[in-house]
């Protein structure tokens with residue numbers, strides 16, 4: 197494994213090709229990022245459960261975590277993974293975009309006083325992808341405007357309208373195929389979010405508690421400033437089926453690779469529980 201350096205888009209592509217060579221997983225491009233990178237899905241069967249990682253650029257360790265977990269899986273039901281929803285942003289943060297390129301220069305300007313590129317969360321349009329879904333999007337835009345974010349930025353801009361970005365449209369289209377439940381990996385905080393505006397079905401909290409027991413994480417509600425327009429929020433509102441955001445690990449993003457063994461100890465059992473479903 198490439199465990200000595202940040203896990204970027206190239207490493208992911210390589211891992212996906214290696215994994216699919218054994219024939220257990222099917223790979224599929226569900227869309228292309230705003231800069232033209234493939235958004236990969238790994239599928240075993242149709243429907244079942246959906247897990248995605250790295251909506252946020254400087255949370256690329258969640259992609260590595262998900263890829264490492266999927267190699268341990270003994271499949272008992274269909275599953276689809278989208279290990280890197282935001283490949284452009286991850287490429288920026290992990291050093292795959294040259295500092296002399298126009299993309300880097302533009303992003304550096306947009307980042308303002310944010311640490312760069314380590315503080316970058318958005319895609320390369322400067323849209324925070326996990327604020328771009330049609331579930332309280334206006335409310336999210338108002339809150340962020342109140343905090344001074346009114347346009348393209350390293351983080352916290354919900355975009356010009358819901359689903360303005362190819363990455364979020366690809367996720368929405370994939371989701372319409374129908375899944376029993378969804379889990380989004382983010383970092384950090386050691387928390388599990390499970391509701392949006394009372395949309396979660398009755399069984400959702402129980403599975404959240406079982407995932408908490410497996411990982412040592414806390415079942416929680418996100419702060420008001422992060423309570424709208426996320427993928428989980430939209431999935432709950434649209435399908436009324438369980439959807440979770442899991443904030444893995446503790447520390448400052450991007451979490452260092454030295455955290456990976458501890459993250460695997462916490463998150464692999466959590467993902468096993470999610471995959472099996474509430475017992």
Ligand SMILES: [Zn+2]
Pocket residue numbers: 251252255326382383
């Ligand atoms: Zn995040």
